[in-house]
Amino acid sequence: MDAKQHVIDKAILAKEAVRKLAIIDTNTKNKALYAMADALIENMDVILEANSKDMQNGKEKGLTKALLDRLLLDEKRINSMAEGLREIAFLDDPIGEVVKMWKRPNNLKIGQVRVPLGVIGIIYEARPNVTVDAAGLCIKAGNAVILRGGSEAINSNTAVAKIISDAAEKAGLPKGSINLIEITDREAANVMMKANGYIDVLIPRGGAGLINAVVKNATVPVIETGVGNCHIYVDESADMDNAIDIIINAKTQRPAVCNAMETLLVHKNIAEEFLPKLGEKLDSMGVEIRGCSATQNIIKSAKQATEEDWSTEYLDLILAIKVVDTIDEALEHIYKYGTKHSEAILTNNYENSQRFLNEVDAAAVYINASTRFTDGSEFGFGAEIGISTQKLHARGPMGLKELTTTKYIIYGEGQTR
Amino acid sequence: MDAKQHVIDKAILAKEAVRKLAIIDTNTKNKALYAMADALIENMDVILEANSKDMQNGKEKGLTKALLDRLLLDEKRINSMAEGLREIAFLDDPIGEVVKMWKRPNNLKIGQVRVPLGVIGIIYEARPNVTVDAAGLCIKAGNAVILRGGSEAINSNTAVAKIISDAAEKAGLPKGSINLIEITDREAANVMMKANGYIDVLIPRGGAGLINAVVKNATVPVIETGVGNCHIYVDESADMDNAIDIIINAKTQRPAVCNAMETLLVHKNIAEEFLPKLGEKLDSMGVEIRGCSATQNIIKSAKQATEEDWSTEYLDLILAIKVVDTIDEALEHIYKYGTKHSEAILTNNYENSQRFLNEVDAAAVYINASTRFTDGSEFGFGAEIGISTQKLHARGPMGLKELTTTKYIIYGEGQTR
Known part of the structure; x- marks a missing residue:
């Protein structure tokens, strides 16, 4: 499978999905989040089986105990992933908020309205729960998501992503709202980092090594998360x-x-x-x-x-x-x-x-x-996609609002300059 | 002169300046803006002489009529640059605004406060007026600025930058608030694009070629401006x-x-x-x-x-x-x-x-x-540093507010988790 083509194919699907996701009603998004949560519970055996393969491979590869613990899924953790999705459904939809609106001397009415960022790429490491958290937050804010997890978790991620993506589509979200990159070598991540025009924002989640690699190599805008001394x-x-x-x-x-x-x-x-x-x-x-x-x-x-x-x-x-x-x-x-x-x-x-x-x-x-x-x-945002340590766009804990941008809408009555 | 060392030297000065600029009072910033405006008028002959060198070189190099027109400074244009600075002084200071503040169930009071971005790099082309506009806007929002203009305007930019930088310092702004890169070859711009840890944000202003080069090569966060079909x-x-x-x-x-x-x-x-x-x-x-x-x-x-x-x-x-x-x-x-x-x-x-x-x-x-x-x-922001066509951080016309970030301040009374 050609990594570049694979990523671009997923990104094209995601771009198409975003056009519909951006204007979908909140009820449909919430219905999808509940459906995703239910599907995780219903397909628990499938997830546990996939995860046991990852655990087996991980042990054979000699992963540390800490890494194996992050990789592990059990009934409790899957329940907690499902609960997380239900909590996201409960949060206010940030999309459509009129941040401010004012009238100019020439009678133009200018409003600043909250809209989705578009296609969000998440590059992360061993925790399969990120697949669910990140997907839930991104779609609630009207974004499509392209997930690229670590190779250690590929079986778990593939199972989980398919389950939630199918459930979301069945509940009315556009096809391509949730996408998993199935190639876990470095090449696929590199393609994502340079996918200007396809991916609007990249958020790396993981250790300092991963984050630095993304910051150094990406031409797509990045939100840097993480290091705290x-x-x-x-x-x-x-x-x-x-x-x-x-x-x-x-x-x-x-x-x-x-x-x-x-x-x-x-x-x-x-x-x-x-x-x-x-x-x-x-x-x-x-x-x-x-x-x-x-x-x-x-x-x-x-x-x-x-x-x-x-x-x-x-x-x-x-x-x-x-x-x-x-x-x-x-x-x-x-x-x-x-x-x-x-x-x-x-x-x-x-x-x-x-x-x-x-x-x-x-x-x-x-x-x-x-x-x-x-x-x-703790800040009261309900859930977070990470903690931004950069100054551009978002700083500190990032909730749903930080997964949005704004556009100006202008109501005219024939004005010219 | 080593391009890398030159840029880093300026950036170190700028970083030091930012610590003071971030907490300086609005009156001092406004006084500096007025002093800069006055200095431009008082030193008009120096600027016109430097500009005539650029115009002479430009004609010899065969610059197009349009480019020569952008490069040209005359009494009227210098007056208008000075007027622009006075208008920036008149704008509300965005720094220190408490965007919101709320109390958590554990009595923590969390506030989101507007603060400067830090060190802003501006890479631009032939217009010497950008030197003045950009410097004025950046310092009003509490940022230090590193300006790197085009080679065609180097004499004008050097004269103008020295005049406003000296005036600002005399009026009480920290040394290093306004910096001009005196090397106009590509190398200096490249160093700026990779100066993570020194420059917080880069804003390219100019044609599509310049903007694309910055977006493609920069590892420092960029605000993309410009292209409008x-x-x-x-x-x-x-x-x-x-x-x-x-x-x-x-x-x-x-x-x-x-x-x-x-x-x-x-x-x-x-x-x-x-x-x-x-x-x-x-x-x-x-x-x-x-x-x-x-x-x-x-x-x-x-x-x-x-x-x-x-x-x-x-x-x-x-x-x-x-x-x-x-x-x-x-x-x-x-x-x-x-x-x-x-x-x-x-x-x-x-x-x-x-x-x-x-x-x-x-x-x-x-x-x-x-x-x-x-x-x-036209939107009522008073002045703009450019029009962002990206989705991260700022979208559309960027005024003073878009040259800031926020930080969270938390008032506790001994709370632990």
Whole structure:
């Protein structure tokens, strides 16, 4: 099968589907989402069988335990995929919203209306649930989707995509609304990245390697997601008990995700009292500490942090700690090493809280809360397609609205310039 | 001078400037814009002298009359550049606007706040006025700008950039807010296109060749501007006199710009009566007609339109005309040949007007008005940096707001997940 032809064939189907999807009513889209959810449950055996093939192949290929766990589907996970689709049906349809409308002096009425982006390409790795989540969100926002998952999950993805695509079509969505690229070598992904005129937007979901490859190679517009080297700065005036709760939450509640904290900055005037208490708690939670010299003087068990530690996204139970002389030093450190994802200050000082909010350039900037809240559900968006770490189009958690664009509609009565 | 080092040096200055620019008060930005305007007037002789060098070089290189006209600066044009800066000072500052703010069930207060994009790169061609317009708009929205103009205008651009940059700095803007790349070979532009981590957004302004080169080669996010193969569809029920006014306006008022009409579609039931009247008027305005066979049968002077005509952006006094059987055929033609810029229907039929608005996928869709209104000033944005023809981030005329992004600010009181 020729990768280029395969991708272009799917993209042509998707482009045709988009013309109808863009103007379809919300009820039909919701009906399709429910039908997709039902079909997943009804065909659970088919999915489990396909997944067991992937698991078998994965074991033979020697995939890590973590990767195998991501790949695994079981009854509970399939139920949860179906539930996710029903939740998307429940969300407000963003399409058709008149963002604003105004009248010009010449009586032209100009309105800005929310419309679908068009054909969205998703390039992702081992998790088969992305196939369902991404498809559900894209079609609710009136987009067609072209999914290209990892080779490890090809049997699961093929089964799942066929089931939801058939169910969607039967429920009234145009053919070609949901498409899976069945070629998982690099070539197919490369074709997607250069498919200007066919694919409107590419969203990579996965590790830093995948995301960087897409950003570097794509000529199609990309929404960059992911990398989070997040900091918490404990100001001199912070409430210490509260700070410990927040830090433990941001580091340990789910260390492998992008909004987990990686480096802690502590004001020198509070370090002597605060760090021993914190160190004890971190120890008890199994967190390895890598500290600057001042930190090591206070927490004896801390290893020496190297320059590399300040820029590492551990995604693990490891925390880098640095004692800083001033809030300026903290801001400078975040500017130098941060990835503009999520940053927090813990303080009771009004001026410092406002300086931190204003001066830190990141998708989400917190006062006195855990960085773990940077998430579509936590923000109240209902579901998310990812967390944008770029500045163009979308920044931070991306919900349905971020899968849309706008167009201007102009009501005239014969006006000329 | 090493092109790469030159660009990176400027970008480092710009990045530093952005940190201060992002939090500077509106009064200082406005004061700087006025100071820049005054400096242009005070140094008019310096600019005119530099421009005369460019004009001399241009004549020796055999630039076309049109290009030489774009390159030319005179007292009137310099005054108008200065006036443009004063108008930007008059516009509302978009930075700091709280787009929305809401409270979550856990009492987190989440706000979405408008902030600058950061460092904006502008790659443009022969018009030295872009140097001033782009710099003014970028800094008003709190961005630093890196300007890379065409080689033809290098003397003018160097003089103008130095004058406004010095004036801005003296008025309180950080050094490095306005930067001109002094190397005009392709290498410097290529470095800008790949300067991820230094340049946040690239906006190419110029012809299709330049824009395509940037879209194809850039790894930095790009906002695509420009190409407009715009259509007007005259429906069966259109008011004919009104239609003639609009068509003449859209084709002849300024044929060389992207929102001028290039192809006219006419419903067959009105063609026999309408086209002779229109043909006469177009003739009198010196517009060459290239028509389908049905058009040629009615307007005898019309040349035969070829397949190529339907996709050509003439930017000239040439109009392609096609007679269509139905509104569906018109919609299909626009889908196939349009560039998603500006499209208009002239009609008195309610259903057709709504179908056209809903089904045409373009930055601006008009009922009963000229496509020439797709413009920042005409939309009431005050000034524009270009017209986006892409779907990501900005679509249609881009004013100050489109030169910004947002960040989420979160007010907590100790919340954890």
